[in-house]
Amino acid sequence: MNKTNLVIIGNGMVGHRFVEELIDKQVSNQFNITIFCEEPRVAYDRVHLSSYFNDHNAQALSLVSDGLYQTNQINLLLNERAIGINRQAKEVYAQSGQVIPYDKLVIATGSYPWVPPIKGADGKNCFVYRTIEDLDAISACAKYSRRGAVVGGGLLGLEAAGAVKNLGMETHVVEFAPVLMAEQLDALGGEQLRRKIEAMGVGVHTNKNTLEITDAANGKVMQFADGSSLEIDFIVFSTGIRPQDKLARECQLEIAPRGGIVINDYCQTSDANIYAIGECAAWQGRVFGLVAPGYKMAQVAIAHLLGEALTFDGADMSAKLKLMGVDVGSIGDAKGKTANCRSYIYLDENIPVYKKLVVSPDHQRLLGAVLVGDTADYSNLLQMMLNQMPLPEHPDTLILPAHAGVKPALGVDALPDSAQICSCFDVTKARIVQAIQAGCHTVAAIKAETKAGTGCGGCLPLVTQILNMELTKQGIEVSHALCEHFKYSRQELYHLIRVEGLTSFNEIIHKHGQGYGCEICKPTIGSLLASCWNNYILEPALTPLQDSNDIFLGNIQKNGTYSVIPRSAGGEITPDGLIAIGQIAKKYQLYSKITGSQRIGLFGAQKDDLPAIWQALIDAGFESGYAYAKALRMAKTCVGSTWCRFGVGDSVGFGVELEHRYKGIRAPHKFKLGVSGCTRECAEAQGKDIGVIATENGWNLYVCGNGGMKPRHADLLAADLDKETLIRYLDRFIMFYIRTADKLQRTSVWLESLDGGINYLRSVIIDDKLGINDELEKEMARIRKLVVCEWKEAVEHSENQQRFAHFINSPQRDDNVKFVPERQQHRPATAKERKIILGE
Amino acid sequence: MEQWITICRLDDILPQTGVCALVNQDHVAIFRPYNSNELYAISNIDPFAQASVLSRGIIAEHDNELWVASPLKKQRFRLRDGYCLEDAHYSVAHYDVKVNEAGLVQVKLP
Numbered sequence: 033m034n035k036t037n038l039v040i041i042g043n044g045m046v047g048h049r050f051v052e053e054l055i056d057k058q059v060s061n062q063f064n065i066t067i068f069c070e071e072p073r074v075a076y077d078r079v080h081l082s083s084y085f086n087d088h089n090a091q092a093l094s095l096v097s098d099g100l101y102q103t104n105q106i107n108l109l110l111n112e113r114a115i116g117i118n119r120q121a122k123e124v125y126a127q128s129g130q131v132i133p134y135d136k137l138v139i140a141t142g143s144y145p146w147v148p149p150i151k152g153a154d155g156k157n158c159f160v161y162r163t164i165e166d167l168d169a170i171s172a173c174a175k176y177s178r179r180g181a182v183v184g185g186g187l188l189g190l191e192a193a194g195a196v197k198n199l200g201m202e203t204h205v206v207e208f209a210p211v212l213m214a215e216q217l218d219a220l221g222g223e224q225l226r227r228k229i230e231a232m233g234v235g236v237h238t239n240k241n242t243l244e245i246t247d248a249a250n251g252k253v254m255q256f257a258d259g260s261s262l263e264i265d266f267i268v269f270s271t272g273i274r275p276q277d278k279l280a281r282e283c284q285l286e287i288a289p290r291g292g293i294v295i296n297d298y299c300q301t302s303d304a305n306i307y308a309i310g311e312c313a314a315w316q317g318r319v320f321g322l323v324a325p326g327y328k329m330a331q332v333a334i335a336h337l338l339g340e341a342l343t344f345d346g347a348d349m350s351a352k353l354k355l356m357g358v359d360v361g362s363i364g365d366a367k368g369k370t371a372n373c374r375s376y377i378y379l380d381e382n383i384p385v386y387k388k389l390v391v392s393p394d395h396q397r398l399l400g401a402v403l404v405g406d407t408a409d410y411s412n413l414l415q416m417m418l419n420q421m422p423l424p425e426h427p428d429t430l431i432l433p434a435h436a437g438v439k440p441a442l443g444v445d446a447l448p449d450s451a452q453i454c455s456c457f458d459v460t461k462a463r464i465v466q467a468i469q470a471g472c473h474t475v476a477a478i479k480a481e482t483k484a485g486t487g488c489g490g491c492l493p494l495v496t497q498i499l500n501m502e503l504t505k506q507g508i509e510v511s512h513a514l515c516e517h518f519k520y521s522r523q524e525l526y527h528l529i530r531v532e533g534l535t536s537f538n539e540i541i542h543k544h545g546q547g548y549g550c551e552i553c554k555p556t557i558g559s560l561l562a563s564c565w566n567n568y569i570l571e572p573a574l575t576p577l578q579d580s581n582d583i584f585l586g587n588i589q590k591n592g593t594y595s596v597i598p599r600s601a602g603g604e605i606t607p608d609g610l611i612a613i614g615q616i617a618k619k620y621q622l623y624s625k626i627t628g629s630q631r632i633g634l635f636g637a638q639k640d641d642l643p644a645i646w647q648a649l650i651d652a653g654f655e656s657g658y659a660y661a662k663a664l665r666m667a668k669t670c671v672g673s674t675w676c677r678f679g680v681g682d683s684v685g686f687g688v689e690l691e692h693r694y695k696g697i698r699a700p701h702k703f704k705l706g707v708s709g710c711t712r713e714c715a716e717a718q719g720k721d722i723g724v725i726a727t728e729n730g731w732n733l734y735v736c737g738n739g740g741m742k743p744r745h746a747d748l749l750a751a752d753l754d755k756e757t758l759i760r761y762l763d764r765f766i767m768f769y770i771r772t773a774d775k776l777q778r779t780s781v782w783l784e785s786l787d788g789g790i791n792y793l794r795s796v797i798i799d800d801k802l803g804i805n806d807e808l809e810k811e812m813a814r815i816r817k818l819v820v821c822e823w824k825e826a827v828e829h830s831e832n833q834q835r836f837a838h839f840i841n842s843p844q845r846d847d848n849v850k851f852v853p854e855r856q857q858h859r860p861a862t863a864k865e866r867k868i869i870l871g872e
Numbered sequence: 873m874e875q876w877i878t879i880c881r882l883d884d885i886l887p888q889t890g891v892c893a894l895v896n897q898d899h900v901a902i903f904r905p906y907n908s909n910e911l912y913a914i915s916n917i918d919p920f921a922q923a924s925v926l927s928r929g930i931i932a933e934h935d936n937e938l939w940v941a942s943p944l945k946k947q948r949f950r951l952r953d954g955y956c957l958e959d960a961h962y963s964v965a966h967y968d969v970k971v972n973e974a975g976l977v978q979v980k981l982p
Contacts, residue, residue: 516934548905548933551941551948555930576888580928580943588943592923834884838924839899840891841879848899848917848924863922 038063038337039124039134041114041279046310046326047140048075048095053334055104065106066132068124070113071163074101079323082195084167086732086751088711092718093164117283119303136305136337139280139293140330143273143311143321148183152245157252157266161192170268174199177265181205181254183242185212187353189270190229194356196268197234198751204235204262206254208271211238216351216362220379221402224386228358228405237262275312275319288314297343298336299329307333320347324455331458348418348455352403352410359407364417365390365400373399376428387431389413391423398423401431411494419451444497453498454484454491464495468502475499476784496787514775515552518545522556522700522775529557529564536573537561555579556775559662562698563770566818568825581660584639584836585646585822591849591860596622596634596645598654599695602669602687602707603630612652620645623857629666629704631657636858638845643833646823656823658696662776665704667691668720672709679709681726686755687715690724693759694766696819700773700782703766718746721779722762727751731758735765735793738780747783747790750798760809764797767808876978882909882971890927890940892916895979900967901927902977903951905938912951913967913979918942920962 040047051067054060069075076093084093101108109126116125117137124132145160147153157177159170174180180196182189185207197203205212211222212229226236241257245267254262275292286294286302292314299307310326311319320326325347335342350363368375372393379386385405391398398416403409409431415421416430424430447453449462459482467481475496479485485492513519518541520528525544534540537557541549549557558577562569569575569582581587586594598613605613613632617624620641622634637645646656659665669687673679687707694705706717707724716739717723723734729752737746750761773782786792795801826833838846850869851858861869879893879902887907893900899916916924921944929940932948939948939957948957954964968980 548931548938550932550934551930551946552932554932572886575886576931579930580925583928588925588928590921590923590944592918592921592925592944835886835891838892839894840884840902842894844894846899846924848922866922 035062035064037066037133037135038138039066039068039132039136040138040140041068041124042140042142042276042310042312043067043069043071043075043108044140044142044310045075045078045095045323046142046330047138049327050138050140050309050330050334051101051106052095053330055100057334057338059334059338060104060106065104066134067101067106067108068112068114068126069108069110071165072111073164074108074110076164078162081161081164081167082191082198083748084164085171085195085198086748088171089713089718090164092745114279117279117306119283119306122305134305137307138333139301139306139308139312140310140326141276141279141312143319144276145269146272146274147269148242148271150242150245152247152252153267153269155245155247155252158245159266159268161188161195161268161270167195170196170266171199173266174201178202179204179251179264180266180268181262181264182268182270183207184270184272185209185236185238186215186270186272187213187351187355188273190355191353192268192270193229193234197232197356201265202235203233204237204264205229206240206242206262207236207238208241209238212236213360213362216360216366217402217404218367218388220377221366221386221388221404224379224381224384224404225355225358225360227381227384229356232356234356235262273311273321275314277312280308280312288317288319290314290317290319292317292319295329295344297332297345299333299344300336307336309333315344315346318346320349322347322349322351324458325349327456328458348414350414350417352407359403359405361401361403361407361410361413363401363403363410363414364398366402368400370399376431378428378431378433380433385433389427389431391427395427396422398427403431411491415447415451415453415494419448421446444494444501453494454482457483457486459484459491461498464498465502468499469506473499473503474785475787476781479784492787492789514556515550517541517547517549517553520544522560523772525557526560526564526771529560535561535565535567537577538573552775555582558582559698559700559775563815566696566698566815568820569822570826570829584642585656585660585826586637586639586642587660589635589860591636592846593636593638593849593860594642595659596637596642596649597627597629597631597657597659598649599657599666599691600631601691601695602667602684604684604688605632609652609654612649612654616645616648616652619648621858623859627659629659630668631659631666633659636849636851636860638838638849639836640838640845642836643827647827650821650824650827655821656696658822661696661698662701663696663698663703664691664694665702667705667707668715668717669707670709670712670714672707673726676709678712679726680728681709681731683707683709683715683724683726686724686731690722690759690762693816694762696822697766697770697815699766699770701776701778703769703779719743720746722746722765724758730754733758733761736779736783736790738778740778742780744780749790749794761797763812764805764808765793767812768793768796768804771808875981876970876972877981878972879977879979882911882975882977885911885977888931890929890931892924892927893979895967896981898965898982899924900979901940902969902979903927903931903938903940905931905951909971911969911971911977912938913969914940914949914951914954915964915966917964918944918947919956919964920945920947926964 074096113127180201181204182193183206193205244255251265277293280293293308295313309329332344352361368390376389388402390400401413451461472478472481554577623636627633667687669683672683703721705722706715706720708715708717709726719737719739723746725732732751733749734746735749738744850861852861885904890903901916903912916926928943932939938951954966956962
């Protein structure tokens with residue numbers, strides 16, 4: 033079969049979504065796919081572009097998973113611009129001279145920032161806000177500037193202003209219209225937004241028509257039509273976008289009167305073999321400047337390519353955003369343009385919060401809404417508007433604050449199956465219900481299965497409601513019971529143990545459980561008791577609760593021997609320490625290697641040798657590395673600014689400090705720390721539960737990463753912290769994890785399970801939303817005082833050492849342990865080799 | 873004739889834990905689930921890994937029976953007869969065990 037030549041011009045968010053959708057539908061192999069990407073990197077998340085200023089990590093913004101294009105045999109022309117289309121010959125001309133033939137062509141060239149024709153607007157230190165290169169240029173300019181102005185008080189303009197402010201600049205927003213976000217907000221809403229932004233120290237200048245920009249002795253001067261002026265050092269223009277339709281114009285495709293390539297309901301242009309999707313396309317004369325409609329167009333174009341029935345019939349332009357820390361939402365007919373419509377308004381100027389509902393003349397349907405300062409009602413209101421659901425008797429109750437009484441629930445049950453719950457990935461209610469029925473019984477599972485909630489996350493409250501409703505319908509009780517002996521979750525047991533001061537398993541199972549206990553509840557309670565009281569885990573009453581690893585203070589290996597891993601905080605180890613470890617390993621015939629945690633691991637220790645090995649290590653100045661425990665493993669560090677030419681922070685010093693601070697504290701699962709001295713990130717801190725990366729201005733703190741079974745990039749919790757603040761945040765973070773995670777739940781999975789994810793975590797750790805931070809810090813201080821080196825305790829309590837013998841009735845060693853030589857060391861014999869050795 | 877081998881004192885076994893004993897050439901795991909003289913004995917060899925480790929597992933109750941979960945991969949073996957819950961083919965030998973009048977733990981030779 034001859035494959036169709038499919039060429040896609042543009043590798044922005046929509047262009048990439050198109051390709052991803054082809055791959056997801058497993059139809060990409062029907063096409064020879066070529067992608068033109070004129071930027072030096074593949075598609076990245078422009079919606080979250082500003083986060084680039086926090087970490088300068090372009091990779092984190094990338095939308096293309098490693099090797100995705102290669103594995104699917106997609107021809108990516110990176111850094112290559114398409115300069116012409118020959119519709120007769122069906123060819124695309126590349127700037128490099130290549131000619132790419134097509135059967136079907138998709139134009140996804142997006143838009144370009146429009147800069148008004150102001151005299152001087154093309155001068156030095158004038159920028160736009162669109163690509164990573166733009167951000168790099170703004171960043172570089174900010175280094176020798178003090179004042180920045182953003183021209184344009186719309187959605188993107190305020191986003192840019194937030195970024196300029198975060199760069200430490202005196203920031204001004206200059207807007208032609210009388211209100212901010214004139215596209216989305218009414219006058220009163222815009223006014224509240226303005227007050228919030230001004231309260232942050234940002235200058236807001238509305239009704240300003242910029243006539244000219246001139247260079248002054250030290251900086252620039254913006255001259256306004258009203259005679260006033262503003263002195264600044266650099267300017268960012270964010271005055272709207274224009275569809276990038278140049279290629280289409282040049283090959284005579286039909287263009288809409290106000291720009292944009294004309295498309296029909298199937299996203300075809302005036303040439304049936306050419307599709308246009310995203311911000312370069314105009315449907316019914318209209319260009320859609322949001323990403324969700326672009327994604328929908330990508331879906332529609334593919335459906336048409338494959339002969340499936342799907343049409344583009346416009347898109348809802350509602351939006352929920354956080355601009356400079358202010359929550360803003362705009363739904364449907366926000367400005368009340370519908371004839372005879374009625375409004376309900378709630379305003380609290382003290383916070384300020386502003387909410388407005390626009391309803392139909394008969395008070396039956398919601399037409400639109402404006403939310404400033406509080407967008408908690410957004411998802412519910414959006415669903416009501418989109419699905420034309422009947423309004424409650426008193427519609428104003430929908431936007432009144434909590435103290436006014438319980439809000440009428442939307443009742444997800446009332447939503448039609450076709451209701452779009454997740455607009456980022458176009459996931460309907462029916463799809464979510466189907467996933468739940470197929471066994472996805474957690475929000476995390478639904479996210480993984482349907483992608484719902486993995487974009488902006490705004491729909492997660494609704495997803496949770498649907499999940500709870502479906503599970504109730506199916507008669508499934510959401511059980512967090514630990515096991516058959518306890519009907520409480522780990523989190524609930526933690527509270528019971530703390531509040532009631534319980535210190536033994538027998539006491540706990542007697543009061544709160546039933547039966548004898550098992551291999552699940554015993555170690556969980558053992559770990560909880562350690563987290564709460566940190567009594568020596570080998571006290572007679574505690575010993576039976578521990579896994580073998582905790583009883584013998586080493587990781588059990590497949591042949592019943594143990595590993596020995598002393599702490600080398602931050603990966604630092606002295607020459608004398610190395611010699612001592614070498615001598616001990618030699619004496620006890622231990623296999624030696626560097627572990628994945630930047631430490632030296634000695635393997636193959638028989639348990640009767642463990643006390644002597646550890647005595648020797650302690651004598652040489654080492655302590656237990658707790659490698660056997662559900663606790664902090666290590667702080668992996670790069671060499672940092674003390675040695676490295678590029679380092680900007682002392683990552684080793686800080687790593688050592690943090691490792692000693694948090695060592696020996698038992699947690700729901702093991703956790704790892706990484707500290708990098710600069711953004712090159714040699715310590716791979718973003719793959720750790722806690723990642724710390726030095727910046728020019730301090731330290732960035734990342735949390736909940738994982739490199740193991742399910743890799744996850746850590747999320748930025750806070751940027752540019754000083755050490756003291758970072759440590760305070762970490763005290764709270766670790767304690768909150770210990771308190772609330774499920775058994776054996778790593779931080780990455782824990783975060784996914786928190787409603788509201790990283791934003792919620794931020795509100796707890798930084799804004800003290802739950803009012804528990806004092807308590808968390810005190811708790812951490814208390815538990816830290818109780819930490820001892822468990823091996824020091826073990827070798828000092830000689831009465832405990834009998835249990836290290838292999839046999840209780842014989843001094844013989846375990847004759848079952850057999851080794852074979854390998855690469856100048858040895859390893860456990862395989863089953864086959866053992867038979868030969870034993871002569872069986 | 874029945875032959876019982878004396879292993880250790882009952883007090884040498886911490887309640888709710890197990891120990892490993894050498895009985896002729898066999899590695900035998902002896903468990904003391906309660907603070908009493910109730911004892912169980914099964915082979916100490918984990919049949920999945922051929923490692924002498926079962927006495928180091930956690931004693932667990934499931935379906936009103938007592939089991940030990942292997943410290944290696946958590947397969948469970950019934951204390952009274954060595955039956956493996958996960959795969960009956962991997963069940964292990966069990967031994968008779970008792971505490972005599974002098975408070976000594978004894979295992980019967982098979």
